[in-house]
Amino acid sequence: MYRTVLAGALAASLGAAPAMAANFDVDIMFVIDQSGSMDGEFTDLSANISTFINGLTADASINTVHAGLVTYEEASLGLGVDCGAGDPCLELDQAITGSVPTLAAALSTAAGETFGGTEDALAAVASVLPGGVLFGSAGWRNNTVKTVVLITDEDADDAFSFTYGGLTGYAALGQQLDDAGYLNNIITSTGLFATYEPASRPISDPAGDFDALFDLAAFNADPSGFLTQFAAAKLVELQDGPVTGGSSDVPLPAAAWMLLAGMGGLGAVRARRKAS
Numbered sequence: 341m342y343r344t345v346l347a348g349a350l351a352a353s354l355g356a357a358p359a360m361a362a363n364f365d366v367d368i369m370f371v372i373d374q375s376g377s378m379d380g381e382f383t384d385l386s387a388n389i390s391t392f393i394n395g396l397t398a399d400a401s402i403n404t405v406h407a408g409l410v411t412y413e414e415a416s417l418g419l420g421v422d423c424g425a426g427d428p429c430l431e432l433d434q435a436i437t438g439s440v441p442t443l444a445a446a447l448s449t450a451a452g453e454t455f456g457g458t459e460d461a462l463a464a465v466a467s468v469l470p471g472g473v474l475f476g477s478a479g480w481r482n483n484t485v486k487t488v489v490l491i492t493d494e495d496a497d498d499a500f501s502f503t504y505g506g507l508t509g510y511a512a513l514g515q516q517l518d519d520a521g522y523l524n525n526i527i528t529s530t531g532l533f534a535t536y537e538p539a540s541r542p543i544s545d546p547a548g549d550f551d552a553l554f555d556l557a558a559f560n561a562d563p564s565g566f567l568t569q570f571a572a573a574k575l576v577e578l579q580d581g582p583v584t585g586g587s588s589d590v591p592l593p594a595a596a597w598m599l600l601a602g603m604g605g606l607g608a609v610r611a612r613r614k615a616s
Contacts, residue, residue, distance in 0.1 A: 363400070363401055363402070363403045364401065364402065364403060364484070364485055364578075364583065365402075365403045365404045365405075365406075365481060365483070365484040365485070366396060366402060366404070366405045366406070366484060366485050366486075366487070366578055367405075367406050367407070367436050367479075367480050367481055367484045367485070367486045367487070368405065368406070368407040368408075368436075368486075368487050368488075368489060369407070369408050369409070369410060369436060369468050369478060369480075369486075369487075369488050369489070370385070370407065370408070370409050370410070370447075370488075370489045370491065371410045371411075371412065371461075371464050371465050371468065371488055371489065371490045371491070372385075372409065372410070372411055372412075372450070372490075372491045372492070373411075373412065373413075373459050373461065373491065373492035373493065373494060374411040374412060374413055374427070374450065374453065374454050374455065374457075375413065375454060375455070375456055375457060375459060375493075375494065376454045376455060376456050377454075377493055378454055378491075378492075378493065379451045379452070379454045380451075380560065381491060381493075381556070381559070381560070382447050382448070382450045382451035382454070383447075383448065383451045384559070384560070384563040385447050385491075385563070386444045386445075386447035386448040386451065387444075387563070388563045388564045388567050389407075389440060389443055389444050389447065389567075390440050390444070391563075391564050391567045391568055391571070392567040392568075392570060392571050393405050393407065393440050394571075395567065395568055395570075395571025395572065395575075396571050396574060396575060396578075399575050401575075401579055402575075402578070404438060405438075406436045406437055406438045406479070406481065406484075407436060407437070407443050408432070408433075408434045408435050408436035408437060408443070408478060408479055409432075409433040409434040409443060409446045409447060409450065410430070410431065410432055410433065410464060410467065410468060410474060410478075411428075411430075411431050411433050411450050411453075412429065412430045412431070412459070412460060412461070412463075412464035412467075413427070413429050413430075413455070413456075413457035413458060413459060413460070414429040414430075414457055414458040414459075414460050414497075415429060415430040415460040415461075415463040415464035415467060415498075416460040416463040416498050416501065416502070417429045417430070417460075418430065418473055419473050419474070423455070423457050424455060424457070425455065427453060427455045429457070429460075430463075430464060430467060430473070430474070432474050432477055432478065433446045433449070433450055434446035435477060435478060435479035436478060436479035436480060436481070437479065458497045459492060459494045459495075459496065459497050460496065460497055460498040460502075461490060461492050461494070461495075461496035461497075461498070462496045462498050462499065462502040462509070462510065462512070462513045462539065463498050463502055464490075465488050465490055465513055465517075465524060465539070466502070466504070466513060466516060468480075468488065469488075469516055469517070469520045469522060470520050483583055483584075484583065484584070485523070485578050485582065485583055485584075486520075486521070486522045486523070486584055487522060487523035487524065487525065487574070487577075487578070488517075488522060488523070488524045488525070489524075489525045489526075489527065490524065490525070490526045490527070490528075490536075491526075491527045491528070491556070492526075492527075492528050493528065493529055493556055494532075495532055495535050495536075496509075496510065496536075496539075504516045505519070509538075510535065510536060510537075510538040510539040511538040511539070513538075513539040514538045514539050514540070514541065514543065517539070517541045518541070520584065521582040521584045522541065522584070523541050523542065523552070523577055523578075524539065524540055524541045524552060525540065525552045525553070525554065525570075525574070525577075526539070526540050526552060526553050526554070527553075527554045527555075527556050527559055527570075528553065528554075528556050529555075529556050529557065530555050530557070533550045533553045536553060537550055537552075537553060540552035540553055542577060551577075552577075554566075554570060554573075
C-alpha cells in the first residue's frame with residue numbers, strides 16, 4: 341500500500357540554509373475540516389495519534405514533539421463567528437502541547453462536534469501562521485521546526501477569495517508558508533492532490549511526485565499503518581526543514597527555505613493511487 345522513496349542528499353548549494361542542530365524540537369498543528377463526513381477521521385486519529393508522535397520521537401535527532409488541533413468550516417469569517425448550532429467557524433481546540441493524551445482527548449471531542457458547511461481550508465491554515473488570528477494563541481515554541489498537517493476530504497471553498505503577496509488561492513498560501521518557513525502536509529483524496537499541491541510544503545519535485553500530499557483513503561483503511569509510514573516521511577522532511585521562532589519571534593528569513601522548496605529533493609513516503 342505504501343511506497344518508500346529515499347532521495348539523495350541536498351546539493352552543496354544549499355549550504356546557506358539555516359543549519360539544523362544535531363537534535364531539534366518539532367511543533368505540529370493539525371488543521372482539520374470539521375464537516376460531517378470527517379467524524380471518523382477525528383476518531384481514528386485520536387485512537388492512533390500516539391503511533392505518529394512515537395514514530396517521530398523514537399528518532400535520535402528529535403528532542404520533543406508538541407502538537408495541537410484547529411478545526412474549521414467557514415474559517416475566512418474569523419474567530420467568534422457561529423457557523424450554526426453553536427459551532428464556531430474556526431476554533432483552536434487544543435493549543436500545541438507535549439501531552440499526547442491531551443491532544444487525543446481534543447480529537448475525540450471534535451469527533452462529536454462535526455457539522456456541515458463551507459470549508460475554507462486556506463484561511464484555516466493561514467490562521468496559525470505569523471499574522472494569523474490564531475498565531476498568538478496556537479502555542480508555537482521558539483526555535484522549532486514547525487509544520488501544519490491539513491486533513492480534509494474537500495477542496496478549499498476560499499480558493500478564489502484567499503489572497504497573499506499578490507497571489508490568489510492555493511499558490512497564495514504556498515507563498516505565505518514560504519515566507520514563514522513552515523511545512524504543510526496535506527492528507528486528502530488523491531483526486532485533489534494536483535489541486536492542493538501549490539499549497540503544500542515541501543512542494544513536489546521536478547518528477548511530479550506529490551512529496552507533501554498523502555492519501556486520505558489509505559489513512560481510513562489502516563490508520564495505524566498509515567501513521568507509521570507518515571512519521572517516517574515526516575522525519576525526512578523535518579531533518580531538512582528550517583528552524584523558526586515562535587509566537588513572540590519574527591521567523592528567520594525565508595530565502596533559503598524557498599530555494600529548498602523549489603529544489604524538491606526530499607524523500608517521502610507517498611500513498612499513491614492504485615493502478616486501475
